[in-house]
Amino acid sequence: MAKKKSEFENPYEEKCSIVYAMSLIGAKWKIPVLWHLAHYEILHYNELKRHLKGVTNTVLTRCLRELEQDSIVLRKSDGSVPPSVTYELTDLGKELIPALNGLYKWGDDHKTNASKI
Amino acid sequence: MAKKKSEFENPYEEKCSIVYAMSLIGAKWKIPVLWHLAHYEILHYNELKRHLKGVTNTVLTRCLRELEQDSIVLRKSDGSVPPSVTYELTDLGKELIPALNGLYKWGDDHKTNASKI
DNA sequence: ACTTTAAGAAACAAAAAAGTGCGTACTTGT
DNA sequence: ACAAGTACGCACTTTTTTGTTTCTTAAAGT
Numbered sequence: 127m128a129k130k131k132s133e134f135e136n137p138y139e140e141k142c143s144i145v146y147a148m149s150l151i152g153a154k155w156k157i158p159v160l161w162h163l164a165h166y167e168i169l170h171y172n173e174l175k176r177h178l179k180g181v182t183n184t185v186l187t188r189c190l191r192e193l194e195q196d197s198i199v200l201r202k203s204d205g206s207v208p209p210s211v212t213y214e215l216t217d218l219g220k221e222l223i224p225a226l227n228g229l230y231k232w233g234d235d236h237k238t239n240a241s242k243i
Numbered sequence: 244m245a246k247k248k249s250e251f252e253n254p255y256e257e258k259c260s261i262v263y264a265m266s267l268i269g270a271k272w273k274i275p276v277l278w279h280l281a282h283y284e285i286l287h288y289n290e291l292k293r294h295l296k297g298v299t300n301t302v303l304t305r306c307l308r309e310l311e312q313d314s315i316v317l318r319k320s321d322g323s324v325p326p327s328v329t330y331e332l333t334d335l336g337k338e339l340i341p342a343l344n345g346l347y348k349w350g351d352d353h354k355t356n357a358s359k360i
Numbered sequence: 361a362c363t364t365t366a367a368g369a370a371a372c373a374a375a376a377a378a379g380t381g382c383g384t385a386c387t388t389g390t
Numbered sequence: 391a392c393a394a395g396t397a398c399g400c401a402c403t404t405t406t407t408t409g410t411t412t413c414t415t416a417a418a419g420t
Contacts, residue, residue, distance in 0.1 A: 144274050144343055147350030152269055154378070157261050171397055182379060187398055196353075208387050209397045218353065225345030226261055232342050233264030236313075236335065271408070288367050299409060304368055324416050326367045 150196050151222065155181055155189045160215070163199060164223050168214040198222070267313050268339065272298055272306045277332070280316060281340050285331040315339070 151157060155178065162177045163169060169177070175186055190213060193199040198219040203211040215222075268274060272295065279294045280286060286294070292303055307330060310316040315336040320328040332339075 142275055142278055142347070143350030143354060144278065144346045145350075146354055147346045148269070148274060150350075150353070152265070157265060158259060161259055161261065172395080175397095182381095183398060184380080184400085185378060188378090203397090206387095206396095207385075208395075209385095211397060221352070222349055225342065225349050228342030228345045229261045229264045230259070232339055233260030233262075233267075235338070236267070237260060237263055289365080292367095299411095300368060301370085301411095302407095302409065305408090320367090323366095325365070325418080326415090328367060 147225075150198065151193075153189060153192070155185060156193060157226065159186075159189055159193065160198070160219065160222060160226065163213060163215045163219070164226070168212050171211050171213065174213060193219075264342075267315065268310075270306060270309070272302060273310060274343065276303075276306055276310065277315070277336065277339060277343065280330060280332050280336070281343070285329050288328050288330065291330060310336075 151160065158178050158181075159174065162174060166173075166177075171186075171190075175181060175183070178186070181189075190199060190201065194201050197216055199213050200216045200219075201211060201213055203209065268277065275295050275298075276291065279291060283290075283294075288303075288307075292298060292300070295303065298306075307316060307318065311318050314333050316330050317333045317336075318328060318330055320326065
């Protein structure tokens with residue numbers, strides 16, 4: 127019941143901004159989501175879902191909610207009855223693109239001289 | 244026993260190099276490890292461990308082994324009896340630094356206009 | 361002599377993340 | 391009239407990742 131961890135130290139507090147960044151976008155499906163939104167600019171929920179084949183509603187919704195709360199994606203819904211909702215990157219989300227490109231390039235280089243998983 | 248997933252499609256195969264990159268460096272302690280090795284250039288096992296306060300032997304060792312196998316860090320050991328082992332980034336590891344800086348910067352910017360977790 | 365330090369390893373437990381299956385409410389297509 | 395599509399939400403279960411404990415060998419410090 128008593129939390130032991132916080133009595134010791136949290137290795138992440140304040141220290142490393144990358145770790146902080148990864149806590150926001152490091153979940154399994156978040157980077158794919160961001161990647162697709164970066165390319166298509168604006169997508170409906172189910173469009174996005176089809177692009178990311180394999181993701182389930184629960185997981186995708188969770189990702190999107192979190193990204194929305196962190197102001198990385200923007201959700202737009204007209205309140206229409208067969209719902210119509212779109213997602214796009216916010217400015218903050220767009221600022222991530224160069225960093226993602228850096229990782230992409232590195233991953234790409236490494237993939238070529240190793241076997242792809 | 245029968246694997247169902249590969250009959251459908253694996254959303255990650257070949258598609259996104261960032262996801263591949265994250266599969267190599269996305270574990271909780273890997274980025275901190277890389278970060279410290281980038282700054283100090285060369286560190287003994289226990290030095291590194293002290294820098295990353297909070298990590299345990301098992302976890303740190305696992306990280307280092309994996310990073311080593313992926314040619315991101317280099318382990319150097321003289322076979323001496325009270326062991327002396329150092330770790331440093333390989334060239335491949337060093338190529339990651341710009342990408343990490345990108346994430347760092349983004350994380351840093353975001354931290355300033357939001358509360359740090 | 362006994363503890364500390366060096367650099368881990370193996371077995372196991374806990375926590376976190378991801379995934380499953382089904383339900384909702386209303387509309388358009390057949 | 392009935393199925394299908396839109397955009398999810400809830401309650402779980404499963405899988406994956408992390409962390410804990412204890413152990414090792416041998417030398418140097420107190």
